[in-house]
Amino acid sequence: DARVTQTPRHKVTEMGQEVTMRCQPILGHNTVFWYRQTMMQGLELLAYFRNRAPLDDSGMPKDRFSAEMPDATLATLKIQPSEPRDSAVYFCASAPGLAGVTDTQYFGPGTRLTVL
Amino acid sequence: KQEVTQIPAALSVPEGENLVLNCSFTDSAIYNLQWFRQDPGKGLTSLLLIQSSQREQTSGRLNASLDKSSGRSTLYIAASQPGDSATYLCAVTDSNYQLIWGAGTKLIIKP
Numbered sequence: 446d447a448r449v450t451q452t453p454r455h456k457v458t459e460m461g462q463e464v465t466m467r468c469q470p471i472l473g474h475n476t477v478f479w480y481r482q483t484m485m486q487g488l489e490l491l492a493y494f495r496n497r498a499p500l501d502d503s504g505m506p507k508d509r510f511s512a513e514m515p516d517a518t519l520a521t522l523k524i525q526p527s528e529p530r531d532s533a534v535y536f537c538a539s540a541p542g543l544a545g546v547t548d549t550q551y552f553g554p555g556t557r558l559t560v561l
Numbered sequence: 562k563q564e565v566t567q568i569p570a571a572l573s574v575p576e577g578e579n580l581v582l583n584c585s586f587t588d589s590a591i592y593n594l595q596w597f598r599q600d601p602g603k604g605l606t607s608l609l610l611i612q613s614s615q616r617e618q619t620s621g622r623l624n625a626s627l628d629k630s631s632g633r634s635t636l637y638i639a640a641s642q643p644g645d646s647a648t649y650l651c652a653v654t655d656s657n658y659q660l661i662w663g664a665g666t667k668l669i670i671k672p
Contacts, residue, residue: 449604488650488662536604547592547654552604 447471449553451537457559463525466556468537469518476540477520478550479505479512483533491535494520527560534558563588563655567663575671576643582636582666584651589629592654596625596636599648599665608649609636641670 450469458464470477478493492502497514505512509528514520524531534555540548564587574580584594593612597605609618609625611634617626624637638645650665 487664488652490660538605547658549595549607549610550605551607552597554602554604 449537449539449551451535451553451556453556454554455557455559457561458527459561460528461526462560463523464527464531464558464560466522466535466537466558468520468522468553470520470537470539471541471551472518474539474541474551476542476548477514478536478538478540479520479522480536480538481533482536482555488536491522524558527558529560532558532560563591563653563659563661565651565653565661565663567649567651567666569666570664571667571669573669573671574641576641578641579637579639580641580668582638582649582668584634584636584663586632586634586653586661588655589632590656591629592656592658594625594627594634594651594653596623596634597650597652599650601647605650643670643672646670 452467476495479491480488481491482488489504491505492512493500494514511523534557536555537553538550540550542548566585568583591613595610596608598608599605609620611618611627622639627634646669648665648667652660652662655661
């Protein structure tokens with residue numbers, strides 16, 4: 446049963462610390478997305494990659510957030526330095542084709558981040 | 562700017578009833594519309610994807626319709642079960658290939 450995995454599932458850290466979240470997309474999926482979900486803003490697209498190349502990161506605060514795909518089996522989202530307003534659930538999703546956001550997306554379980 | 566609205570924010574119905582969840586969007590220039598389900602503390606599961614050229618999609622007890630001209634979609638759930646309790650979100654892919662999400666409808670099915 447292929448699925449998207451994310452680590453860690455929960456992270457509590459102090460303001461100013463670096464946070465790295467990892468995602469393993471479904472094998473063979475060409476497009477990977479990072480989302481953030483909060484009660485106030487709902488789901489927001491932060492960035493997405495196609496064939497490991499970043500296509501759109503306009504939703505991501507550039508000064509502190511960075512997203513990479515070192516290889517086809519790993520996507521990372523890094524926050525440095527973290528701030529309390531970054532507290533949210535971060536979801537990774539992958540899609541099988543090259544159609545980007547128009548494909549059906551398969552979501553991971555999320556990383557719940559709390560920044561104190 | 563595309564906006565997606567889901568009303569009501571919460572809905573509680575007895576088990577066995579048929580029900581309809583609503584999703585509306587402000588700009589009819591969309592590529593597709595998707596319905597997702599989110600269980601507490603879990604990720605999202607894609608339920609149905611309707612392309613802009615389609616009117617409806619069906620999967621089991623679920624039927625989703627799309628009326629682009631009026632900016633509306635409905636998700637029909639037949640013979641509801643307690644296991645259907647979850648938050649249901651709709652999302653449209655707009656003309657800029659951005660996925661725009663609704664805030665969701667929290668559904669509770671009472672046994």
